[in-house]
Amino acid sequence: MNFCQFLQLNWAELLLLVRQHIVLVFLAILIAVSIGVPTGIALTRYRALRGPVLGLANVMQTIPSLALFGFLIPLPFIGGIGSRTALVALVLYSLLPIIRNTVTGILGVEPSVREAAVAMGMTDGQVLRQVELPLAMGVIVTGIRVATVIAVGVTTIAAAVGAGGLGVYIFRGLRQYDNNLLLAGALSAALLALAADFLLGLLERRFSFEAKRKSATSVKLRLALAAGVVLLLIAGVAFWRSVARPTPTSQGHVAIGSKDFTESALLAEIAAQMLEARGVSVERRFELGGNLPHEALVSGTLDLYPEYTGTSFTAILHHSPIGDPRAVYNQVKQEYADKFKVEVSPPLGFENTFAILVRGDEARRLNLKTISDASPQAPRWRAGFGQDFMSRDDGYPGFSKTYGLKFAQVREMDLSLTYIALASRQVDLIAGNSTEGRIATLDLVQLADDRHFFPPYEAVYLVREDSLTRVPALGEVLSRLANAISTDDMRGLNYEIDGNKRDPKEVVKEWLKTKKF
Amino acid sequence: MLPRGTDDALVQFHNVSFSLPTVPNPIISELNLTVERGETLVLLGESGCGKTTTLKLVNRLLTPTSGEVVVEGKPTTAWDPIALRRRIGYVIQEGGLFPHFTIAQNVGLVPSLSGWEPTRTHERVSELLSLVGLDPDRFAERYPRELSGGQRQRIGVARALAADPPLLLLDEPFGALDPLTRASLQREFAELTKRLGKTAILVTHDVREALILARRIGLMHKGQLVLLETPEQFLASNHPQVRAYVETLELAGGRQ
DSSP, X not given: OOHHHHHHHHHHHHHHHHXXXXXXXXXXXXXXXXXXXXXXXXXXXXXXXXXXXXXXXXXXXXXOHHHHXXXXXXXXXXXXXXXXXXXXXXXXXXXXXXXHHHHHHHHTSOHHHHHHHHHTTOOHHHIIIIIIHHHHHHHHHHHHHHHHHHHHHXXXXXXXXXXXSTHHHHHHHHHHTOHHHHHHHHHHHHHHHHHHHHHHHHHHHHHSGGGOOOHHHHHHHHHHHHHHHHHHHHHHHHHHHHHSOOOOOTTOEEEEEEESSHHHHHHHHHHHHHHHHTTOEEEEEEEEOTTHHHHHHHHTSOSEEEEEHHHIIIIITOOOOOSOHHHHHHHHHHHHHHXXXXXXXXXXXXXXXXXXXXXXXXXXXXXXOBHHHHGGGGGGOEEXXXXXXXXXXXXXXXXXXXXXOOOSEEEEEOHHHHHHHHHTTSOSEEEEETXXXXXXXXXXXXXXXXXXXXXXXXXXXXXXHHHHHHOHHHHHHHHHTTTOOOHHHHHHHHHHHHTTOOOHHHHHHHHHHHTTO | OOOGXXXXXXXXXXXXXXXXXXXXXXXXXXXEXXXXXXXXXXXXXXXXXXXXXXXXXXXXXXXXXXXXXXXXXEEGGGSOHHHHHHTEEEEETTTTOOTTSOHHHHHTHHHHHTTOOHHHHHHHHHHHHHXXXXXXXXHTTSOGGGSOHHXXXXXXXXXXXXXXXXXXXXXXXXXXXXXXXXXXXXXXXXXXXXHHTOEEEXXXXXXXXXXXXXXXXXXXXXXXXXXXXXXXXXXXXXXXXXXXXXXXXXXXXXXX
């Protein structure tokens, strides 16, 4: 599929994402201006506050956006997942340029002009409104312009917390190694940034008094601006209402989350469609990064998300990996009930563990079957691992120690890109997911874990106990799905998405039909 | 009973000192001065002698560290600063015009602030522009940057006169102008204040300007009033600093 065909097929969704993106940026800038400009004005009046406040805003801007989203998730009112969290983060990022330029603009007003204004008998408010603000407006608009362009960029990250926008395409494109998705997301975001820069540039020129024409023009301009603001406000309110929780139906309402990889989203979609078939209204909050789904589940923003027992055991509960799947499952179930009031569903029937993969031709040439077979090759091999694998106890540190591996080079990269990197000989060994659909299609070979290092990762759903009581259909769906998905099923489903680039909703719908759920 | 002379005094300085925490020496020390209604008093002195500070103490852009400044019988600290400033016209070098206001808006500023009817403000603006020798039809809708330095200075004076204040404060009003424009503006200004019966305090370092405009000249040095005389007495004085000023005049203009 070339890019034009892709656009023809997906233009409706792309427009929706563009709209979400614009509304998020616009609302964020609106809020940031209404906080930042008054703050900036206050700082010109209270010199002592200037250093600390500007410093704080400065620090705010140096926090990496994903980390900031992470901090915000567990917070009440402003946190959680979705567009509200994204807005808070965007506002925080936009404050610095707006506050700083307000201060600079006002302090930059010719002292003799300000002195004349005071000496004419203007009150403080009149000096501010009639002299300082109009003269500083050009500089302030420059600040807003800078903040807007930054916000267009940061908003792409907001997809990681389920806020939508063009980041959805960018993240999905990275994961599926789909250039059309990447291009559509990135190009649109870039065009938005350029357009915002251009339009605000026009505004900036209008506001700087040097270019001011007759007062009639500025009245017209003000009217047009006011109309624009009102229109966008209406759009914003409409958007706000569309992202707010839908009114619960008689069968109840659940929010389902997923992690940011295909399999997790598929499992979430399966639960979602089965619940919808039972009249439950479902809010989909898919493709959340890192530990966000867990945080959101515990804080009550999510009712359910798919997880792996091994991940819960090591990454959430911080236990050292053990080899017995039953023991892991039972302990996770017990501790989740005690600590989080979260129920662990019966296992879904397949395991997903780290699969140590090499190229098929290499495996056949060197007759490699197990990881131990491969360890003599390590010193001349380059390894590629996802960020997750690099950092967790049951990942690289323990793995390399158990097998005594010393690679020529270890690259940390996005997990979904490691498969391609391996197939295209950029690296020689990776740690993938055992249910990854591309293992077969890219001719990769999984080496057996002959020392039983990797703990069992049984797929389960995690669901809040109070959600089970609130929505009875949840319990029924979870027991129907017990042992219902085999490893082959999962590989097949994954491949439909990642390999054949099909729509997850369609794929899940078909699968549920063939399984007669 | 107030002494008879008080009626004629518009501004009085009583033992006024002014200092800044960051500067060791006082900017103004123990200043006593009376400005009478209808006179033009010129404060003459080199940069940093405290003459501009003296001016700012009158319209309460600054308040005295000790002593008091009395305007129309009331200490400035007892005045509402806004009301006080609207009764005092203020002209600074380059005019201090608002670059984002038209000439009409600049001149009509104080009347607008005081809540005049727009038509009345409009008439007043036209009247003032004519008074300072600028055609209202040509200049009213222009912006300050479109005017020459001399024209801007006229607008500055017109703006200060707008609400018909009894007192004008002028801080080096003609300092940035070329000599020819300066001379003609000085003449016009002298004629204008006489005709309108305004009281004015004008600050300058130009002794020629002081001699042309002043009814009395106050010579300031290091925050103190050294001498207060009429121009004739000033020229005749043997005070060494006065002699220094008069000599620059003779060097520049030749003996007449």
